[in-house]
Amino acid sequence: MCLRPLTTALKTSDASFYILRLNTLVSVWIVDLLVKETAVSLFNQLSSDTPDTARKSYQLNLVIKVMQNSFTAIEKCKVPVIAVVNGYCIGGGIDLISACDIVICTEDSKLSIREVKIGMAADLGTLARLPLITKNWSLLNELSFTGRFFCTKEARELGLTSFVYKDIQECMVQAKRIAHEICENSPVAIYGTKKALSYHKKTQAKKGLEYIREHNQSALMTDDMAKAVQGIMSKEKMNFAKL
16 A cells, blocks of 8 residues: 555545554555655665765755655545554654544554664654644653653553554444544534644644754765664664764
């Protein structure tokens, strides 16, 4: 499944709600969700032999923006989007659910703002949207700096999820219940409510996305990314040079 048809559907469909189910393969699924040719373009830019860092940086900015827009399309959807998390939700999974309206998790779900573990700052929405969602600034900072896994209890403390259920079957039942309860109300009222609720988040997130994009257009060229990935593959602790 590619994110492009999904985002097109979000823009054009007449559905009254959307439920996105994120399973235990979410980390793999999200990689496939990102527009494949865009992801390839990113890695091509990073591995390019072009000595002109200004041009490489500019191209990276454009590639990151396309990826960011894929997740922003979910936020811009005119109807409520409900995310159901089951199992692991890593990196891009957090980018995705932070753009949704309602998030439900199974008890055994494990989440992680994982980008820092591969030598980069998350740039597709997590660091732009979570500060607008949470009131627990200290917890958000700790999770973002360490990249560790956190449980659904901490996800609730963070304000990232509103409901936690025993298993995926119960989660889907409750997600559909919420969706149908929403559908009992006027679509005009729902559209206006979502538009008002998301106004501040969208306008502020846009600034955050631009900020991290401008940072990463150069920061992604660091050798630390390759070293971090090498450390993960070899299961060895890597030593990074000081700033």
